[in-house]
Amino acid sequence: MFGLQCALHSQEEVRAKAIRLVANKLYPLNFASDIIEQFAVRMLLSVVDQQSSEADTSLVYSNEQQTEMASQDAFVGGSEILEPAASESDADKDNQASVLKVPTISLSEAQRQTSLFFALCSKKPSLLQLVFDIYGRAPKAVKQSVHQHIPNLVKxxxxxxxxxxxxxxxxxxxxxxxxxxxxxxxxxxxxxxxxxxxxxxxxxxxxxxxxxxxxxxxxxxxxxxxxxxxxx
Incomplete structure (x- = not known):
């Protein structure tokens, strides 16, 4: 649906117009409401779960890489090469560095992907339950987006x-x-x-x-x- 893609447009003015169209004109239509709602929920969850998912993947990869390197026999041309084993603290530092490389979502990106959902909340307040459910695990930028939308929504x-x-x-x-x-x-x-x-x-x-x-x-x-x- 073209309107949904425009509701994620990088330009705020274009995005705002598309969101108003989707929320006010299309969402009330029975044949479109479920599609629109599922799309908005999916976009919200993508920015909530993406960062933690990437961090978990990065940490698993780092641990697997460390295990593989430790298990390799240190033989070259039939001669054993003895090397000092990496200390536990060095391994911890490597793991931490891998996790720190996970990109952090920006506020502008969080707003881009969550604004449609909050517009739908004004039409269907029961959707706010999902906001409460994800708030505890949401990245900082998503929480900032929530805090920008909630006051006007509640009023x-x-x-x-x-x-x-x-x-x-x-x-x-x-x-x-x-x-x-x-x-x-x-x-x-x-x-x-x-x-x-x-x-x-x-x-x-x-x-x-x-x-x-x-x-x-x-x-x-x-x-x-x-x-x-x-x-x-």
Whole structure:
């Protein structure tokens, strides 16, 4: 589908126009929605998993190469050549160097491949579950892209407030930063709702005992509750 390829265009202006066309005109069509959604998900996962996959491959290759070299008999022309074995620390340094050579994805590349997905989230908020799921393992650039998109997305999901509460109530491991960002956005221009306060308190007491998730709620806490959070 030509529109999908343009949605990945390297020029931001061209890409933005294509994304608006795909999200607003094509995605609502029954025959196209699944194709578009699968494509957007695949692009998101490609930048999330590519770096870790390349790092694993590089490390495996380095280990295999080291084993092969160590197992070779040091014979030349029938005469044994004795050479000092590589120290364990030298091998570790070689492994680390191999991993460090894995290319790091740039913010511009992360934005190029994730922007369509976030545009679809505005049409189908349940897709945000995937963002929470991948956040913990995502490279820095992908997390930066997430942080650029989430505030506007959350502000425009008033009709899907219950879905946001559900996501916050049971976030996957490693997604604390995303939870805090969502809470900060929800409370930036309005007082936290009673439902939100209940959800966050329960989350703090049962799964994520980190005061960072309570800070956006402090304006609605009693004096005793604030003191409890401060001195706990």
């Amino acid at each position: 425009n999901l008033n009709s899907s407030y219950c879905e946001l509460l559900h996501l916050i109530s049971d976030p996957p491991e490693g997604s604390k930063g995303l939870v805090v960002l969502v809470l900060e956005t929800l409370t930036e221009e309005s007082t936290p709702s009673s439902d939100l306060i209940v959800v966050v308190k329960h989350l703090y007491e049962t799964k994520l005992k980190d005061a960072a998730i309570l800070i956006p709620m402090l304006s609605s806490f009693s004096k005793d509750e604030v003191c409890y959070v401060t001195y706990e």
